Amino acid sequence: xxxxxxxxxxxxxxxxxxxxxxxxxxxxxxxxxxxxxxxxxxxxxxxxxxxxxxxxxxxxxxxxxxxxxxxxxxxxxxxxxxxxxxxxxxxxxxxxxxxxxxxxxxxxxxxxxxxx
Ligand code: HEC
Numbered sequence: 001x002x003x004x005x006x007x008x009x010x011x012x013x014x015x016x017x018x019x020x021x022x023x024x025x026x027x028x029x030x031x032x033x034x035x036x037x038x039x040x041x042x043x044x045x046x047x048x049x050x051x052x053x054x055x056x057x058x059x060x061x062x063x064x065x066x067x068x069x070x071x072x073x074x075x076x077x078x079x080x081x082x083x084x085x086x087x088x089x090x091x092x093x094x095x096x097x098x099x100x101x102x103x104x105x106x107x108x109x110x111x112x113x114x115x116x
Pocket of ligand 1: 015047048049050052056057074078080
């Protein structure tokens with residue numbers, strides 16, 4: 001039926017612009033693998049991205065104690081759910097090994113494009 005064909009075409013033509021207008025989330029969307037590899041990465045990612053993206057984390061370099069204190073600061077100052085117990089251990093340990101103070105991060109430049 002010609003009419004049916006037109007209807008189908010019209011539906012297709014309507015659907016395409018609708019899809020094209022869907023805001024692109026891919027550019028901003030982050031997944032856990034944006035963080036340095038390590039045990040506790042996923043826990044850290046999901047706990048922390050509730051309020052801000054990982055740029056704040058990735059650009060930081062702290063000792064374990066500083067990361068630990070930062071968790072309290074985030075809770076007191078910014079209303080983060082208190083991070084306690086095992087999860088706190090996991091996350092602070094992860095942060096301390098993945099984002100240590102910059103000076104201690106290793107003697108040599110590491111190529112960010114090299115596979116690890
Ligand atoms: C309840 C919301 C919230 C959660 C959850 C949260 N943060 Fe934050 N965080 C903030 C706010 C607000 C700031 C300040 C942002 C600014 O200064 O622009 C901040 C700032 C930071 C900073 C920058 C500190 C500096 O040097 O100025 C780091 C690093 C950070 N957060 C790490 C984390 C980590 C790691 C987690 C997960 C354990 C986390 N955040 C979870 C709200 C949160």
